Amino acid sequence: MPDLIEKKNAAIPAQRGADSAEPKPEKARSLGLDAWHDLRKRPIFIVSALLIVLLVLIAAAPGLFTSVDPRAGDLRNHYLTKPDWSDVFGAGWFGYDGQGRSIFARVIYGARASVVVGICVTVGVTVLGGLSGMLAGYFGGWVDAVVSRITDIFFGVPLLLGALVILNAFSVRTVWSVVFALVALGWTQMTRVMRGSVITVKQADYVTAAKALGAGTGRIMFKHILPNAIAPVIVVATIALGGYIATEATLSFLGIGLQDPTISWGIDINSAQKVIRTAPFALFFPAGMLSITVLAFIMLGDAVRDALDPKLR
Amino acid sequence: MGRFVARRLLQMIPVFLGTTTLIFFMVRVLPGDPVAAMWGDKAPDPAQVAAFKHRMGLDKSMIQQYVDYMANLFTGNFGQTMAGRKVIDVIGEALPVTVRLALLAFAIELVLGVAIGLIAGLKRGKSVDKGTLLFTLLLISIPVPVLGFIFQNIFATNLGWVTPTVQDSMNLGQLLLPAVVLGSLSLAYVARLTRTSIVENVKSDYMRTAVAKGLPKRKVIGTHLLRNSMIPVITFLGTDLGALMGGAIVTEGIFNVKGVGNALYHAINLKEGATVSGFVVVLVLVFLAASLIVDLLYAVLDPRIRYA
Amino acid sequence: MTTALETTPKAKERLVPGTPLLEVRDLHVEFKTRDGIAKAVNGVNYSVAAGETLAVLGESGSGKSVTAQTIMGILDMPPGRVTAGEILYRGQDMLKMSGEERRKIRGRKIAMIFQDALSSLNPVLSVGYQLGEMFRVHEGASKKEAKAKAIELMDRVRIPAAAQRVGDYPHQFSGGMRQRIMIAMALALQPDLIIADEPTTALDVTVQAQVMDLLAELQAEYHMGLILITHDLGVVADVADKIAVMYAGRIVETAPVHDLYASPAHPYTKGLLRSIPRLDQKGEELYAIKGLPPNLYKVPAGCAFNPRCDVATDLCRTEIPALHQVTDRDGAELAGRKSACHLWKETLHG
Numbered sequence: 006m007p008d009l010i011e012k013k014n015a016a017i018p019a020q021r022g023a024d025s026a027e028p029k030p031e032k033a034r035s036l037g038l039d040a041w042h043d044l045r046k047r048p049i050f051i052v053s054a055l056l057i058v059l060l061v062l063i064a065a066a067p068g069l070f071t072s073v074d075p076r077a078g079d080l081r082n083h084y085l086t087k088p089d090w091s092d093v094f095g096a097g098w099f100g101y102d103g104q105g106r107s108i109f110a111r112v113i114y115g116a117r118a119s120v121v122v123g124i125c126v127t128v129g130v131t132v133l134g135g136l137s138g139m140l141a142g143y144f145g146g147w148v149d150a151v152v153s154r155i156t157d158i159f160f161g162v163p164l165l166l167g168a169l170v171i172l173n174a175f176s177v178r179t180v181w182s183v184v185f186a187l188v189a190l191g192w193t194q195m196t197r198v199m200r201g202s203v204i205t206v207k208q209a210d211y212v213t214a215a216k217a218l219g220a221g222t223g224r225i226m227f228k229h230i231l232p233n234a235i236a237p238v239i240v241v242a243t244i245a246l247g248g249y250i251a252t253e254a255t256l257s258f259l260g261i262g263l264q265d266p267t268i269s270w271g272i273d274i275n276s277a278q279k280v281i282r283t284a285p286f287a288l289f290f291p292a293g294m295l296s297i298t299v300l301a302f303i304m305l306g307d308a309v310r311d312a313l314d315p316k317l318r
Numbered sequence: 319m320g321r322f323v324a325r326r327l328l329q330m331i332p333v334f335l336g337t338t339t340l341i342f343f344m345v346r347v348l349p350g351d352p353v354a355a356m357w358g359d360k361a362p363d364p365a366q367v368a369a370f371k372h373r374m375g376l377d378k379s380m381i382q383q384y385v386d387y388m389a390n391l392f393t394g395n396f397g398q399t400m401a402g403r404k405v406i407d408v409i410g411e412a413l414p415v416t417v418r419l420a421l422l423a424f425a426i427e428l429v430l431g432v433a434i435g436l437i438a439g440l441k442r443g444k445s446v447d448k449g450t451l452l453f454t455l456l457l458i459s460i461p462v463p464v465l466g467f468i469f470q471n472i473f474a475t476n477l478g479w480v481t482p483t484v485q486d487s488m489n490l491g492q493l494l495l496p497a498v499v500l501g502s503l504s505l506a507y508v509a510r511l512t513r514t515s516i517v518e519n520v521k522s523d524y525m526r527t528a529v530a531k532g533l534p535k536r537k538v539i540g541t542h543l544l545r546n547s548m549i550p551v552i553t554f555l556g557t558d559l560g561a562l563m564g565g566a567i568v569t570e571g572i573f574n575v576k577g578v579g580n581a582l583y584h585a586i587n588l589k590e591g592a593t594v595s596g597f598v599v600v601l602v603l604v605f606l607a608a609s610l611i612v613d614l615l616y617a618v619l620d621p622r623i624r625y626a
Numbered sequence: 627m628t629t630a631l632e633t634t635p636k637a638k639e640r641l642v643p644g645t646p647l648l649e650v651r652d653l654h655v656e657f658k659t660r661d662g663i664a665k666a667v668n669g670v671n672y673s674v675a676a677g678e679t680l681a682v683l684g685e686s687g688s689g690k691s692v693t694a695q696t697i698m699g700i701l702d703m704p705p706g707r708v709t710a711g712e713i714l715y716r717g718q719d720m721l722k723m724s725g726e727e728r729r730k731i732r733g734r735k736i737a738m739i740f741q742d743a744l745s746s747l748n749p750v751l752s753v754g755y756q757l758g759e760m761f762r763v764h765e766g767a768s769k770k771e772a773k774a775k776a777i778e779l780m781d782r783v784r785i786p787a788a789a790q791r792v793g794d795y796p797h798q799f800s801g802g803m804r805q806r807i808m809i810a811m812a813l814a815l816q817p818d819l820i821i822a823d824e825p826t827t828a829l830d831v832t833v834q835a836q837v838m839d840l841l842a843e844l845q846a847e848y849h850m851g852l853i854l855i856t857h858d859l860g861v862v863a864d865v866a867d868k869i870a871v872m873y874a875g876r877i878v879e880t881a882p883v884h885d886l887y888a889s890p891a892h893p894y895t896k897g898l899l900r901s902i903p904r905l906d907q908k909g910e911e912l913y914a915i916k917g918l919p920p921n922l923y924k925v926p927a928g929c930a931f932n933p934r935c936d937v938a939t940d941l942c943r944t945e946i947p948a949l950h951q952v953t954d955r956d957g958a959e960l961a962g963r964k965s966a967c968h969l970w971k972e973t974l975h976g
Contacts, residue, residue, distance in 0.1 A: 154332060154333070154336065155336075157333045157336070158333055158336035158337045158340055159340070160557075161333060161334075161336075161337035161560075161602045161605055161606060162337060162340065162341065162598070162602065163560060163561050163563075163564030163565070163601065163605070164561075164564075165564055165565055165567065165568075166564040166567070166582070166598060166601065167344070169567070169582075169583075169586050170341070170344045170345060170586065170594060170598070171344055173586045173587070173589065174344075247458075247459070251459075251461045251462075254461050254463075255461055255462060255463060255568055258461075258463045258568070259567070259568065259571065259583070261586070261587075271461075271463075274461075274463055274464060274467075275463075278467060281467060281471070282475070285471075288464070288467060292460070292461070292464040292467075295461055295464070296456075296459045296460045296461070296464065297459070299458070299459040299460075299461070300455060300456070300458075300459035303455065303458055303459060304455065521702075522745065523740060523742060523745040523746040524745065524746055524747055524748040524749070526700055526740070526746070527738075527740060527746045527747065527748070527811075528748070529699075529700045529732070530698050530700050530732055530733060530737070530738045530740075531732065531733040531737075531759065531760060531763070531811065532729050532730060532731070532732035532733030532734055532763065532764060533729075533733075533759065533763050534729065534763065537759075537763065541751070541759075542748050542751070545748075545750050545751070546748070546749070546750055549750075619750060620749075620750055621749070621750060621752075621795040621797075622749060622750075622795070622797050
């Protein structure tokens with residue numbers, strides 16, 4: 006017997022050599038933290054996050070970027086005036102629109118409407134959809150049946166079409182009317198995602214264990230299920246955010262979204278179409294900013310999805 | 319199979335009723351006086367307004383209006399426009415145009431989207447794949463109106479291949495450019511979905527078996543890989559046909575196509591409640607029909623789905 | 627260096643005497659990944675004759691499946707890469723053939739049976755289609771003929787009510803029935819050689835024996851060569867003619883099956899045999915080879931098994947042992963027996 010022990014010990018150093026190339030076991034981390042570590046290494050995430058920080062900054066404090074009044078039209082600055090590339094951050098940098106307003110200033114001030122609509126709609130649908138999805142998924146039975154039928158009904162109304170109908174009822178449309186319309190029509194998408202996710206998580210052993218330990222319904226829902234079921238909702242919400250911004254622009258473009266005096270890229274794209282041949286830059290800059298904004302959020306959504314759930318790829 | 323179809327049809331009834339009810343209330347209950355709007359800035363004559371409201375049934379109670387509306391839906395009577403035309407005739411004029419436009423866009427996104435996604439998925443990580451990712455991201459980020467103008471400028475104004483706006487709304491050749499614009503966003507989604515699905519399936523065991531059987535590459539990819547990979551794509555395509563018809567509103571506006579989108583846009587601006595709900599009901603029907611077809615296709619493509 | 631294993635008498639019918647059906651010579655395969663280069667196969671030699679069964683035994687990571695996939699030409703390349711060696715099918719090096727030539731051999735001349743029939747069969751195609759495909763692709767059969775032949779095959783592997791079930795999908799069959807379908811698919815064109823990669827591992831024990839018996843029976847009937855890849859010594863005993871034991875991408879011992887069981891000539895084989903639970907050992911602690919299978923990114927110097935070996939010496943830690951011809955106590959060569967151990971004599975006779 007002592008003989009055997011000795012041999013075992015002798016084998017250990019050699020074995021360690023063989024094992025050293027294997028990955029070291031890492032400390033257990035939460036999903037969120039894990040995803041964050043993963044995200045920091047992704048160039049797409051870094052680029053899109055920086056873009057979004059910049060956009061939010063522009064939306065919050067447009068005065069930092071331009072001192073020109075975006076609503077002040079000066080017809081001496083004719084829209085045929087070509088952009089003055091040397092006038093960096095100045096009124097004439099991107100040229101002037103049909104009413105002689107600085108395109109640069111309008112592009113800067115237009116960010117607010119897009120960012121506010123995007124974020125508020127996303128928060129709205131996530132809260133509404135998350136709650137209804139949680140209730141349907143957790144309680145099942147008739148609650149689930151009712152919620153599911155309601156989502157089916159809303160699912161039958163295309164987002165753009167429904168928003169047109171709702172917004173048409175408002176005689177004065179602000180950012181908040183657009184947010185209302187998009188939340189009213191969009192929340193069921195999140196309900197579906199959350200419901201599916203909750204049903205999966207509900208069956209996990211730790212939920213059963215929590216129940217066995219006598220945890221209350223509220224505690225189980227928000228302490229045990231919510232943190233584990235929220236990942237797919239976050240992914241869908243981030244990607245949808247870019248889509249809501251694009252929808253707002255499309256509605257404003259159709260003349261049924263935001264109205265003057267709100268500054269929106271969609272409105273500017275609409276008015277630029279009249280002068281598109283002679284002043285293509287009047288279309289190019291708001292369209293470009295809009296595209297970059299949507300792109301940034303969609304790339305962020307992609308990166309978050311890849312980090313949170315590689316299976317979804 | 320027959321029972322499955324019957325079941326799905328039955329399930330659709332409450333959804334259809336619910337959706338049409340929702341539309342009715344969205345159109346009628348929300349503020350805004352359509353009749354007053356007809357007179358524009360001038361002060362309306364109260365007698366005329368009352369007579370008009372009576373003719374349109376707008377003087378009845380909301381409940382009565384709703385009952386009439388639902389009853390009429392089942393007889394195919396969508397009511398009249400303010401100008402006195404039958405809504406069903408307006409729909410009959412516009413619908414074929416949009417159906418053509420949407421089907422053309424659908425065909426483009428299906429064929430190109432699947433082809434692009436397939437190539438990118440098979441060349442995963444290569445420059446073709448990265449190029450596709452970039453291309454689809456761009457398509458998704460550029461809003462449809464902007465894309466419309468870009469295409470209009472390139473193909474009509476600069477290259478002169480087509481006229482900037484559609485002259486004959488029933489001509490498929492003229493509808494091609496609007497269809498590309500309409501289908502481009504979905505094309506990008508289809509390409510990305512296909513790519514993801516291909517990447518997932520290409521490493522699967524049954525693909526290895528197919529190669530080990532000595533099948534030619536064409537059959538390995540065409541039969542074994544594509545069939546499995548199309549399942550999630552089909553789901554997306556099903557909900558997309560309805561969305562395309564709704565989304566046509568922007569494209570039809572840019573290219574002046576005289577379809578549902580155009581008619582609906584004008585109806586909304588004029589607060590023509592009957593016309594709006596008529597169109598939306600038809601679009602919802604299309605949407606429901608498309609999702610039924612997809613469900614059936616799904617069951618055919620994936621035998622693991624039970625007809626239950 | 628050719629180390630063709632002994633061929634059994636019945637193998638000589640269809641071939642020029644002395645030519646094995648399939649011969650693997652000095653095969654080297656590696657995988658290039660982000661973590662470095664994994665040397666999965668490091669100079670494997672074996673051969674199979676018609677009607678003969680070679681069992682390739684080893685733990686996961688021993689290179690047994692990679693070798694088989696290289697023979698089939700279904701290795702993922704990249705990351706896989708054949709760095710040296712030949713695979714001779716009827717004397718012709720398959721590694722030098724064009725893709726089209728190899729495709730015509732796959733399925734038709736050399737067929738493969740995989741471990742997990744559920745995932746290895748296409749879930750969305752009926753089994754009849756998947757079986758019939760063999761005839762349609764390789765023999766240009768019509769749809770109708772292919773279906774008839776598929777039913778015939780299903781009958782052949784004793785699937786009840788074959789004619790009714792030909793349109794069913796893989797998920798509608800039990801595990802054992804699915805593996806029978808895999809076997810039927812491999813048998814479809816009566817190939818010269820079948821490679822079965824852990825064909826019974828995923829099955830219930832009772833079904834394992836049935837499937838194994840069926841495979842052996844059909845092999846004898848069609849006089850096919852069979853390479854049976856497994857980690858399970860129990861599966862091998864009844865059906866194999868000879869065994870090649872692999873460790874860290876090398877063959878460490880080859881022997882006729884009964885000789886190997888009776889008197890292993892390599893400490894690794896000895897350890898494997900000791901770790902089989904036996905009824906007469908009731909109450910004793912179950913033996914397990916200590917340590918972990920080797921890390922292929924960093925195979926130990928010398929004999930790859932030395933860190934886990936109870937008898938390893940300094941020589942074992944520095945010099946890779948050659949595959950020695952094994953002799954009996956009197957120095958007479960034992961037919962078909964080789965061992966890649968510096969201490970094979972002590973292991974065998976000690």
